[in-house]
Each structure stands twice: as C-alpha cells, then as structure tokens.
Amino acid sequence: xxxxxxxxxxxxxxxxxxxxxxxxxxxxxxxxxxxxxxxxxxxxxxxxxxxxxxxxxxxxxxxxxxxxxxxxxxxxxxxxxxxxxxxxxxxxxxxxxxxxxxxxxxxxxxxxxxxxxxxxxxxxxxxxxxxxxxxxxxxxxxxxxxxxxxxxxxxxxxxxxxxxxxxxxxxxxxxxxxxxxxxxxxxxxxxxxxxxxxxxxxxxxxxxxxxxxxxxxxxxxxxxxxxxxxxxxxxxxxxxxxxxxxxxxxxxxxxxxxxxxxxxxxxxxxxxxxxxxxxxxxxxxxxxxxxxxxxxxxxxxxxxxxxxxxxxxxxxxxxxxxxxxxxxxxxxxxxxxxxxxxxxxxxxxxxxxxxxxxxxxxxxxxxxxxxxxxxxxxxxxxxxxxxxxxxxxxxxxxxxxxxxxxxxxxxxxxxxxxxxxxxxxxxxxxxxxxxxxxxxxxxxxxxxxxxxxxxxxxxxxxxxxxxxxxxxxxxxxxxxxxxxxxxxxxxxxxxxxxxxxxxxxxxxxxxxxxxxxxxxxxxxxxxxxx
Amino acid sequence: xxxxxxxxxxxxxxxxxxxxxxxxxxxxxxxxxxxxxxxxxxxxxxxxxxxxxxxxxxxxxxxxxxxxxxxxxxxxxxxxxxxxxxxxxxxxxxxxxxxxxxxxxxxxxxxxxxxxxxxxxxxxxxxxxxxxxxxxxxxxxxxxxxxxxxxxxxxxxxxxxxxxxxxxxxxxxxxxxxxxxxxxxxxxxxxxxxxxxxxxxxxxxxxxxxxxxxxxxxxxxxxxxxxxxxxxxxxxxxxxxxxxxxxxxxxxxxxxxxxxxxxxxxxxxxxxxxxxxxxxxxxxxxxxxxxxxxxxxxxxxxxxxxxxxxxxxxxxxxxxxxxxxxxxxxxxxxxxxxxxx
Numbered sequence: 001x002x003x004x005x006x007x008x009x010x011x012x013x014x015x016x017x018x019x020x021x022x023x024x025x026x027x028x029x030x031x032x033x034x035x036x037x038x039x040x041x042x043x044x045x046x047x048x049x050x051x052x053x054x055x056x057x058x059x060x061x062x063x064x065x066x067x068x069x070x071x072x073x074x075x076x077x078x079x080x081x082x083x084x085x086x087x088x089x090x091x092x093x094x095x096x097x098x099x100x101x102x103x104x105x106x107x108x109x110x111x112x113x114x115x116x117x118x119x120x121x122x123x124x125x126x127x128x129x130x131x132x133x134x135x136x137x138x139x140x141x142x143x144x145x146x147x148x149x150x151x152x153x154x155x156x157x158x159x160x161x162x163x164x165x166x167x168x169x170x171x172x173x174x175x176x177x178x179x180x181x182x183x184x185x186x187x188x189x190x191x192x193x194x195x196x197x198x199x200x201x202x203x204x205x206x207x208x209x210x211x212x213x214x215x216x217x218x219x220x221x222x223x224x225x226x227x228x229x230x231x232x233x234x235x236x237x238x239x240x241x242x243x244x245x246x247x248x249x250x251x252x253x254x255x256x257x258x259x260x261x262x263x264x265x266x267x268x269x270x271x272x273x274x275x276x277x278x279x280x281x282x283x284x285x286x287x288x289x290x291x292x293x294x295x296x297x298x299x300x301x302x303x304x305x306x307x308x309x310x311x312x313x314x315x316x317x318x319x320x321x322x323x324x325x326x327x328x329x330x331x332x333x334x335x336x337x338x339x340x341x342x343x344x345x346x347x348x349x350x351x352x353x354x355x356x357x358x359x360x361x362x363x364x365x366x367x368x369x370x371x372x373x374x375x376x377x378x379x380x381x382x383x384x385x386x387x388x389x390x391x392x393x394x395x396x397x398x399x400x401x402x403x404x405x406x407x408x409x410x411x412x413x414x415x416x417x418x419x420x421x422x423x424x425x426x427x428x429x430x431x432x433x434x435x436x437x438x439x440x441x442x443x444x445x446x447x448x449x450x451x452x453x454x455x456x457x458x459x460x461x462x463x464x465x466x467x468x469x470x471x472x473x474x475x476x477x478x479x480x481x482x483x484x485x486x487x488x489x490x491x492x493x494x495x496x497x498x499x500x501x502x503x504x505x506x507x508x509x510x511x512x513x514x515x516x517x518x519x520x521x522x523x524x525x526x527x528x529x530x
Numbered sequence: 531x532x533x534x535x536x537x538x539x540x541x542x543x544x545x546x547x548x549x550x551x552x553x554x555x556x557x558x559x560x561x562x563x564x565x566x567x568x569x570x571x572x573x574x575x576x577x578x579x580x581x582x583x584x585x586x587x588x589x590x591x592x593x594x595x596x597x598x599x600x601x602x603x604x605x606x607x608x609x610x611x612x613x614x615x616x617x618x619x620x621x622x623x624x625x626x627x628x629x630x631x632x633x634x635x636x637x638x639x640x641x642x643x644x645x646x647x648x649x650x651x652x653x654x655x656x657x658x659x660x661x662x663x664x665x666x667x668x669x670x671x672x673x674x675x676x677x678x679x680x681x682x683x684x685x686x687x688x689x690x691x692x693x694x695x696x697x698x699x700x701x702x703x704x705x706x707x708x709x710x711x712x713x714x715x716x717x718x719x720x721x722x723x724x725x726x727x728x729x730x731x732x733x734x735x736x737x738x739x740x741x742x743x744x745x746x747x748x749x750x751x752x753x754x755x756x757x758x759x760x761x762x763x764x765x766x767x768x769x770x771x772x773x774x775x776x777x778x779x780x781x782x783x784x785x786x787x788x789x790x791x792x793x794x795x796x797x798x799x800x801x802x803x804x805x806x807x808x809x810x811x812x813x814x815x816x817x818x819x820x821x822x823x824x825x826x827x828x829x830x831x832x833x834x835x836x837x838x839x840x841x842x843x844x845x846x847x848x849x850x851x852x853x854x855x856x857x858x859x860x861x862x863x864x865x866x867x868x869x870x871x
Contacts, residue, residue, distance in 0.1 A: 076623065092608075092609070092612040092615065093608075093611060093612060093615045093618065093620060094608025094609060094611060094612065094620060094631075094632075094634055095608070097608070097620035097623075097634065098623075101623065145621075146619050146620055146621040146622075146637075147619070147620045148616075148618060148619035148620065148639060149615055149616050150619075150639075157616075161616075165640070189870040190870070191866070191867055191868065191869070191870055192561045192564045192565065192866060193557075193560070193561070193564070193867070195867070197867055197868045218838075220837075220838050220843075220844035221844060222837065222844055222845070222846050222847055223847065223868075225867075247616060248616075251615055251616045255615070
C-alpha cells in the first residue's frame with residue numbers, strides 16, 4: 001500500500017484529491033483506480049508531467065482551453081455500445097446518436113490538439129479520418145451533430161415515406177372536409193381534439209347518433225362525445241399497413257448496415273476511448289495543479305528539496321482566518337531529519353506540507369511548491385496524531401507505535417513522517433523514547449522526518465536537524481491571545497548548526513499569554529538549576 | 531384559449547398538475563400542444579417525476595401517450611424513442627438519467643406519439659428545460675406527476691395549470707373542497723420583508739431553520755421543525771422572533787407544536803408546494819395570530835376541469851365549471867374538452 005488511510009487523513013490528501021475532477025464518464029471511472037508512480041516508473045512519471053506542461057502552456061490561450069473543456073465534457077461513454085457491436089448486435093437510434101456524438105467530439109478534440117501541436121502526446125486519428133467515420137452516420141451533404149434515419153441513408157426510404165406522407169395528407173384533407181360538413185349541417189363545432197361534445201339534451205343528438213361517418217366515443221349522464229369515422233377499405237388498410245411495414249424494414253436494414261460498416265473501426269474506437277480518457281485525466285491533473293499554483297517536480301533520486309512549499313488546504317484555512325502561510329524551504333536526505341522547535345511553531349504543518357507535496361507528486365500532479373525535487377518511493381507513512389485529543393493520548397500512542405513498527409523495517413526505502421513520538425507519555429520517558437526511535441531509524445535507508453520539541457533527540461548521532469526560527473522580538477508587553485501567536489512567530493525552518501543550542505521559548509510564550517510573572521520566573525530558576 | 535393565458539403572462543415554462551390520479555392531465559397537456567402547433571409556437575415537452583423519488587415504471591407504462599406534432603421537441607429516455615425510430619431526430623443529450631435510461635432531446639420529424647420518461651430531480655429538470663430551450667423551444671410544457679403538487683414548484687417551472695378531475699371523488703363537494711384547499715395554498719402570501727426573504731433563502735440553501743429577531747438573521751440548530759420539538763420550542767420561547775424560515779414541509783402537527791410553544795409566529799416556507807397542512811389547521815393558525823408565507827409563489831395560470839371519471843361516473847360539466855370558478859376566482863377556469871376554441 002502506497003499510503004494508508006491514516007496517512008491520507010493526516011496529510012489532508014483527500015481535500016486536494018477532490019480537486020482532481022475528470023469530466024468524461026471514462027475519466028471519472030479511471031480516477032477511482034488511479035495509482036501513484038512508483039520507483040522504476042520515473043520515465044513514465046516525467047512523461048506524464050511533460051504532457052501536463054504542454055497542456056498548461058496551451059491552456060494559456062483561454063478560448064482554446066474553454067473549447068477543450070467543453071469538448072471533453074461532451075464526450076459520451078460508448079463502451080457498452082461498442083461491446084454490443086463486438087457481439088454482433090445492432091444498436092438502436094439513441095445509441096447511434098451517442099456514437100455520432102463521440103465521433104463529432106473526437107473530430108473537435110483532434111482539431112484542438114492539432115492547433116497546439118499536441119498530437120504527438122495524444123496520438124489519435126486526424127480530423128479527416130473522423131470525418132470519414134461521421135459520414136457513415138451522416139450521408140446527407142451537410143454534417144450535423146444530430147442523428148436520424150433520414151432519407152439519404154436509402155433511396156427506398158425517400159420513396160416510401162413520400163407515399164405515406166401523401167396518403168396521410170389525403171386522409172387529413174378528407175377528414176377536414178367531412179368535419180366541416182358535420183359542422184355545417186349540425187351547427188356544432190369540434191373541440192381541439194377534433195371531437196364533438198354534445199349535451200344529452202341537445203335536439204341533434206339522435207341525428208348525430210344515426211349519422212354515417214360519426215362514431216360515438218363515450219357517453220356520460222350529461223353528454224356524448226363523437227369523433228369522425230373515416231373507415232378504410234380493406235384493400236386500402238392492407239396497402240397502408242404494408243407501406244408502414246416496408247418503411248420499418250428499410251429502417252431496420254439501415255441500422256444493421258451501420259453496424260456492419262463500423263465493424264472494421266471497432267478497435268480504433270476503443271483506442272480512441274483510451275486516449276480521450278488519458279487526455280481527460282491529464283487535463284484534470286493540469287487543472288488541479290493550476291488551482292494550487294503547482295510546479296513540475298524534478299526527479300532527484302536521493303533527496304527531497306522544497307523551495308516555497310505550500311499546503312493548499314492549510315493555506316486556505318489560514319487565509320480564511322486572515323493569517324499568512326509561511327512557505328516551506330526544506331532539504332531532506334536519506335536518513336533521519338529532526339525538526340525541533342516550540343509548540344505552535346508550525347512543525348506539524350511543515351510535516352504535512354512535505355508529505356502532501358511528495359504524495360501529489362507521485363500521483364503525477366504539479367506540486368504546490370515554487371521548486372520541488374523528489375525521488376519516487378514505494379510508500380509514504382505519516383504518523384501525525386491529533387494534538388487536540390488529549391484523552392486518547394496513550395491509546396493513540398499505542399496505535400502509532402504499531403503503525404511505526406509495521407513500516408520501519410520495510411526493505412524498500414520510503415518516506416516516514418513522524419510527529420512528536422513519545423508525546424502522551426511522561427516527559428522523561430517521552431524524551432528517551434523519542435531519542436531511541438530516532439537512533440533506531442538512522443540504521444535504515446528511509447527518508448525520515450521527525451518533528452519534536454524534545455531537545456534530547458539532538459544528541460542522536462548521524463541525524464540532520466532543522467529548527468523553527470521561533471519567536472521574533474516581542475513587541476510590547478501586553479498579553480497575547482492564542483490566535484495571534486502567528487504575528488510573533490517566525491515559522492521558517494533553519495538548518496541547525498553543529499553545537500548550536502535550541503532556543504527555549506515555551507516560557508516566553510507562556511508569559512506573553514498571561515501566566516503570572518512569578519510563575520514564569522520560578523520556572524526559569526528551576527531550569528537554570530538543572 | 532388556454533395557451534393565451536400562458537403566453538399572456540410571458541411564461542417560458544408551465545407545468546400541468548393534477549389534483550388526483552386520472553384527473554385528465556394528459557388531455558390538457560395535449561390540448562396545449564395542439565394550440566401551440568396551430569400557432570406555430572415551438573414547444574418542448576418534459577415529464578416531471580416527484581423530486582427525490584423515482585417515478586415507478588408501472589405508472590409510466592400506464593400513462594397515455596402524448597401527441598407530438600412535427601417539429602416538437604421532447605426530453606425523454608432514449609429507449610422510448612426506439613419504437614418509432616424513423617420519426618425522430620436526436621439533437622442533444624442531457625446529463626440526466628430517468629428510470630428508463632439516459633435522457634435525450636429529440637425533434638419529431640412527423641406527427642407522432644411519445645411516452646415521456648419522468649425526470650425526478652429539480653436540477654435535472656432544469657437542465658432538460660435548458661436543453662429544450664437551447665434547441666429552439668419557446669415554451670416548455672411539463673407533465674407533472676399525478677396527485678402531487680411538487681411539479682408546480684416555482685423552482686421548476688414559471689407557472690402551473692391545475693386539473694381538477696371527477697376521478698378524485700364521486701362527490702362533487704369533495705372535489706370542490708379539495709380544489710379550494712389547493713387554491714388557498716397557492717394564494718399564500720409571498721414574503722416581501724427583505725430580512726425575512728433573506729432568511730428564507732438561507733434556509734433553502736443550507737437546509738436549516740433560520741429565524742429573524744431584532745433585525746438580525748439567526749441560524750437555528752435544526753433542519754426541520756418536524757422533529758426535536760423540545761429543542762426548538764425552548765428557543766422559540768426565549769426571544770422575540772419576527773419570523774422563522776423553514777426549509778422543509780409544514781404539517782398540521784408542526785403548526786400545533788409551534789402553537790404549544792405559545793408563539794404562533796409567521797413561518798416562511800420555500801413555496802406553497804411544501805405546505806401539507808389542512809385548511810382547518812391553517813385557519814386556526816392564522817386566527818391565533820400566526821401566518822404562513824412563501825419565498826416563491828406559484829403562478830397558477832388556469833384551472834382545467836374534467837367532469838368525467840374513468841370509473842364511469844361524471845358530473846354536470848356546466849355545474850362543475852361554475853362551482854370551480856366560484857372557488858378559484860379570479861383564476862380562469864377552462865374545460866378543454868367542451869370549450870370550443
């Protein structure tokens with residue numbers, strides 16, 4: 001498994017994934033089975049990104065992009081119809097209409113791809129070839145997107161339908177003449193349905209009941225309803241029935257011939273469906289990437305390097321609270337990197353941002369980072385607890401230890417993101433555990449990032465370390481409110497130099513947030529004694 | 531003529547709804563189509579299922595066919611056009627599904643008949659309407675589901691024609707009473723107070739109850755007043771509310787619960803089709819100082835009467851039309867079978 005559910009939740013991955021919205025039925029189905037690019041697929045990965053880069057350039061032309069989007073939305077799913085054709089069945093008119101729409105949109109898409117010289121990325125038949133197929137479903141000289149079994153499919157149709165129309169017109173005229181005669185003789189007018197509704201007390205009622213050419217349709221205690229009766233001679237009825245049957249037969253023949261005509265093109269159509277599905281997915285990836293101002297990630301086999309990395313979901317949430325997001329600069333090598341800093345210093349956000357950028361990158365998206373270099377890994381695991389859930393501290397800790405032990409001795413190196421291992425236990429044990437886990441992980445070849453506020457972790461040999469830049473010089477002495485900490489906190493991560501001590505800022509934060517001065521002073525004294 | 535009533539109001543869409551099953555909706559629907567044909571007005575036809583419910587296939591099969599003149603547009607399930615394959619030109623699709631398959635927009639190449647597949651969701655219906663209009667329909671006629679008022683929902687069509695048929699009851703008094711109730715509902719006043727309207731719109735958009743108190747719109751932690759009555763009754767008693775806007779239905783029980791809280795205040799419903807309260811309950815509520823108002827009113831263009839029941843009995847057509855006219859005044863009443871155009 002590339003990412004477990006807990007990791008997806010911790011990285012807020014689903015919220016970003018929901019911005020990936022293919023528009024064709026095939027693309028929407030394919031999204032559900034999308035897999036990340038894994039080690040060994042670097043070429044395909046870069047090819048996918050290259051395609052998006054080209055689509056992105058092309059989409060600068062907004063009119064072209066709108067047309068592309070509109071075409072993709074109109075591509076119907078004809079897979080079931082093709083399956084019927086493969087089985088030798090004959091589709092009905094509504095299915096041929098769908099096939100015609102598919103060909104119509106395919107021609108448009110081919111034209112759009114050609115306009116931006118993108119055919120080499122999405123190899124597909126040329127506009128002319130689509131037109132040839134369209135002609136099978138549109139024998140009339142003018143190509144239209146609609147479909148009907150019109151006369152141009154078969155000369156016999158034209159003749160038979162003309163005969164039928166002429167007969168119907170004669171019948172209509174005969175009916176109009178007969179009806180006018182009834183009205184003239186009785187003075188009673190027809191309603192909109194061509195019926196005479198006659199009050200039962202009407203003096204003409206007996207006459208109407210006897211009258212040749214009128215039929216009593218229904219009678220109520222209040223009125224009687226008559227309709228014209230224009231009986232056909234047996235021969236005429238037989239002729240008309242035969243005419244109708246002939247028309248139906250020719251129409252059925254036309255549909256059957258269409259099915260035969262499309263047989264040689266079935267594999268090309270199936271290939272086209274796959275190509276449009278791929279184009280749809282790529283277009284949707286490109287659009288999602290554009291929403292988070294994504295950049296193309298560069299392959300780097302040994303390290304992750306972000307310049308200006310962002311987490312679009314967290315950035316949005318902060319924006320709603322009128323708080324800025326501090327972009328992340330970070331370089332992570334194989335081994336263990338420790339990020340140390342005070343509570344509320346943005347360490348967890350950094351972890352989530354790195355994990356999200358890595359995951360989106362592997363799913364073939366442009367990533368929310370001004371620059372991003374990254375490897376492909378077979379797994380990403382984030383062990384990031386819910387800091388708000390104090391009551392479940394110990395049980396959460398147990399679950400996290402379980403998840404950790406499942407991944408850390410996996411043979412293939414992956415990306416492991418850990419947030420405050422050992423929290424929820426007492427501080428001494430927590431610190432010891434945190435350092436021990438870190439030490440153990442240095443023996444593997446994973447990319448491990450461990451954020452913590454336990455300074456003891458820094459004593460582990462062979463680790464890389466960053467520290468949160470931390471509090472700026474506080475302005476004024478007034479009390480802070482929690483939501484305003486961001487105004488004084490510098491969330492940047494700075495590489496920790498050999499021998500550099502970690503600033504202790506918890507007491508400063510506590511003091512600024514209103515803890516009595518004597519309590520803070522006492523805490524400082526105790527620290528000094530230690 | 532019936533069509534004049536629609537066109538005179540400048541409506542682009544209208545639903546034909548029945549007071550009961552077998553009211554005679556299709557007859558009225560067909561009459562409108564014929565009138566439009568005579569006047570060369572391009573018409574689009576669509577059938578409305580009940581929003582949120584699937585219309586059952588049994589009902590669909592029993593439906594009489596709709597007469598479609600040449601050039602008329604329909605929105606229906608593709609498979610329903612296959613029987614008369616040569617008589618249709620398929621011009622567009624909608625991303626809408628009916629129980630009988632995906633919906634297509636088709637133009638009749640000659641006079642023919644069609645079964646209209648019921649579209650069940652408001653959004654889908656709007657899309658089908660838009661597609662019919664894009665393809666040239668100047669007037670969209672919607673065949674509403676029987677015995678439901680949902681089709682007349684003003685969020686769906688611009689106006690409605692209600693058909694009162696003898697099929698409702700062998701007693702003309704019962705038919706007239708039901709018609710009167712429906713008319714009273716359709717005449718519920720439309721809210722004009724801007725804050726109340728805003729509360730109504732929020733209630734509709736968010737599916738929760740909103741109140742207005744002291745010039746302020748206040749969200750309430752309930753989506754309907756049909757449940758959790760003790761919670762909302764407490765809140766009702768706490769403040770001087772001007773009104774409450776509710777996104778769901780109003781029933782006798784709901785009005786009774788509001789009265790129990792001692793505050794029969796004005797309630798704002800989305801539209802009259804959401805009111806399922808009886809006349810007597812409504813009357814009682816108004817008398818105690820409460821009121822029911824709507825965000826969107828239904829434009830009832832006409833009432834059509836059908837004095838004949840398929841059960842075999844019938845009413846005196848003249849008397850029925852007269853009595854319905856009395857209770858529906860000033861809404862015009864027509865009898866499309868007996869009125870000669």
